[in-house]
Amino acid sequence: MDAVFGYGSDEDNKSKSQGSLAITVQAAPDVGKADLSSETQKMVANNSKMVTYNPSFEALWTPEAGPSNPYYQNGITPGMRNTLGGFIERTNVADFHFEEQHQTFNTFGFAMDPAAANDSLHGSNIVGDRSAWNLMQGRTVHQATKRDAKKRKLDDSAAEQVLAGLGTAMTSEEAAEMAQDVKAIEEAEKAAKEAAQTVKEKAEVSIFEASSIFHGKETKDYQGRTWIDAPTDIKAVEPQSYIPKVCVHTWSGHTKGVQAIRWFPKSGHLLLSASMDCKIKIWDVYNNRKTLRTYMGHQKAVRDICFSTDGRQFASVGYDKIVRYWDTETGTCLKSWRSKGIPYSVKIHPGDDNILAGSSCKNILQWDPRHPNRSSLVQEYIQHLGAVNTVTFIDGNRRVVSTADDKKLFLWEYGIGTAPMKHISEPWMHAMPAVTAAPFDNGNPKYLLCQSLDNQILVYMSGDR
Numbered sequence: 169m170d171a172v173f174g175y176g177s178d179e180d181n182k183s184k185s186q187g188s189l190a191i192t193v194q195a196a197p198d199v200g201k202a203d204l205s206s207e208t209q210k211m212v213a214n215n216s217k218m219v220t221y222n223p224s225f226e227a228l229w230t231p232e233a234g235p236s237n238p239y240y241q242n243g244i245t246p247g248m249r250n251t252l253g254g255f256i257e258r259t260n261v262a263d264f265h266f267e268e269q270h271q272t273f274n275t276f277g278f279a280m281d282p283a284a285a286n287d288s289l290h291g292s293n294i295v296g297d298r299s300a301w302n303l304m305q306g307r308t309v310h311q312a313t314k315r316d317a318k319k320r321k322l323d324d325s326a327a328e329q330v331l332a333g334l335g336t337a338m339t340s341e342e343a344a345e346m347a348q349d350v351k352a353i354e355e356a357e358k359a360a361k362e363a364a365q366t367v368k369e370k371a372e373v374s375i376f377e378a379s380s381i382f383h384g385k386e387t388k389d390y391q392g393r394t395w396i397d398a399p400t401d402i403k404a405v406e407p408q409s410y411i412p413k414v415c416v417h418t419w420s421g422h423t424k425g426v427q428a429i430r431w432f433p434k435s436g437h438l439l440l441s442a443s444m445d446c447k448i449k450i451w452d453v454y455n456n457r458k459t460l461r462t463y464m465g466h467q468k469a470v471r472d473i474c475f476s477t478d479g480r481q482f483a484s485v486g487y488d489k490i491v492r493y494w495d496t497e498t499g500t501c502l503k504s505w506r507s508k509g510i511p512y513s514v515k516i517h518p519g520d521d522n523i524l525a526g527s528s529c530k531n532i533l534q535w536d537p538r539h540p541n542r543s544s545l546v547q548e549y550i551q552h553l554g555a556v557n558t559v560t561f562i563d564g565n566r567r568v569v570s571t572a573d574d575k576k577l578f579l580w581e582y583g584i585g586t587a588p589m590k591h592i593s594e595p596w597m598h599a600m601p602a603v604t605a606a607p608f609d610n611g612n613p614k615y616l617l618c619q620s621l622d623n624q625i626l627v628y629m630s631g632d633r
Contacts, residue, residue: 272308276300378465378492380499383458387497396479396497398435399454419451421459428472433479440482444469448484450496465492465501471511477518485511491525493537503537515559517582522546524568526556532570532585549585551578558603562613562630569616569630571600577618577628598622605630 261282273279278296294301388394422443432438437454448463448470466486475482481502484492487510493503509529516523523535532549539546554573561582562569567589568580575597579590598621605613609631618626 268308268310275309276304278304378463378494378501378504380464381462382460382499383462384460394497395460396432396438398432398437402435402437402454417457419457419459421449421451422447424469427470430473430475430482433475433477438479440473440475442470442473442484446470446486448473448494461499463494463499465494465504466490472514474514474516476516476521481516481521483514483516483523485514485525491523491533491535493523503535505535507533509555512555513558515561517561518565524559526559526570526572528555530554530556530572530574532556532559532568532580534585547583547585549578549580549588551588552576554599557599557601560603560605560613560616562605562616564612569603571603571618573599575599592628596622600626 269279269282273296276297278294278298278301281293281295384395386395419439419441422441422445424443424445426441426443428442430440432440437452438460439451439453440448441451442448446464446466446468448466449459450461450463452458452460463484466484466488467490468487470484470486473482473484475496480496482494482496484494485507489507489510491505491507491511491514492501494500495502507525507527507529508531509527511525511527511533513526514523515525521537523537525533525535527533530550530552532552533545534547534549535544536546549568549570552570552572552574553576556570556572558569558571560569561567566582568582570578570580572578575593577592577600578588579592580588600618600620602619604617605615606617607614612631614629614631616628616630618628620626
């Protein structure tokens with residue numbers, strides 16, 4: 169009976185088949201359809217070697233599927249970093265286009281974003297002033313029309329006509345506005361000139377802010393002799409020189425390196441020193457060997473010093489581009505001048521006390537302390553192609569020998585700086601930063617000993633053969 173009940177009629181089978189047809193099976197769920205044509209949905213395959221558009225860095229390294237890597241730092245894996253803070257994206261731009269955009273930004277205030285070159289025409293990727301981009305309609309400096317240049321030229325000519333009182337075709341309101349703008353510009357330029365003049369005057373005044381300190385007991389003795397006068401027991405005959413073997417005395421007082429030392433003329437009982445601590449000191453050599461006076465007038469290190477013929481005055485130059493003329497006894501700064509460059513050497517002419525300074529401006533500058541105008545140059549020797557290192561007088565102080573960084577030696581006629589009398593230059597020569605004249609015969613040196621930078625001492629004859 170069970171087998172009989174297992175069979176059904178044909179109508180039952182039809183009803184079951186109709187019910188099964190109404191049920192549908194869907195294996196995958198519905199997903200949102202993305203617009204693959206938009207630029208934000210563009211994908212770059214890992215094995216692709218060429219792209220047809222300029223994608224951003226995030227688009228290139230976006231994962232294809234799946235969640236983000238939990239070990240990413242700021243969205244960048246450690247292996248993708250080329251700097252400590254992340255990754256620097258490089259963009260290949262032609263030199264011409266880079267210069268064009270650079271000049272456009274400096275001129276108009278806007279430039280194209282190199283990372284989105286295709287959208288720059290629509291103004292959506294502009295760096296800088298967007299209003300200027302709208303005014304120029306996206307034109308660069310190389311694409312600016314002649315009409316723009318003509319317009320600027322017309323504006324300039326209109327301003328000139330307003331200044332001249334000739335009138336223009338503009339309305340009265342436009343002319344008044346332009347005249348007001350021109351007046352404002354003139355006032356601004358006038359204020360700038362006045363400010364520059366004030367700064368210059370302050371600089372000129374600050375040159376003369378010099379002082380000195382006397383460290384001795386009395387400036388004069390009971391006989392009325394000043395402290396710079398030579399002792400009476402000093403012999404006039406030049407003593408014989410020996411090779412140094414023992415350190416006799418050490419003068420200490422400068423806080424930084426000593427740049428130059430000079431003996432007092434003829435007697436040598438005083439020693440003048442210039443230091444990089446911006447100070448000049450004069451020391452006693454013959455008696456107690458102490459500091460007698462300190463001269464303070466340079467704001468930077470003192471480069472060189474030079475006594476006059478009698479030692480009553482001396483000149484100093486420093487890295488502050490100031491040349492000073494001092495009174496040795498009173499410590500008063502008699503004259504000061506501002507040099508064009510850094511003066512490297514200074515000399516006082518024995519005849520007229522004119523001061524010559526070799527400067528980094530490649531020239532020798534000459535001043536006269538007797539000249540009423542403190543800022544005027546008396547003469548300028550122009551021929552060297554490098555900084556002038558030394559200045560030396562020869563031939564009865566009628567000639568001037570100079571050496572410079574251009575590896576040349578020039579012989580000048582004193583007072584004539586247009587062209588040197590003699591020019592010594594060889595391919596094997598080097599710069600000579602130091603020159604010493606010796607020995608002297610009736611005040612004229614016979615030889616010039618030049619320190620050359622090729623580890624040699626070159627000797628030139630300065631007198632007659």
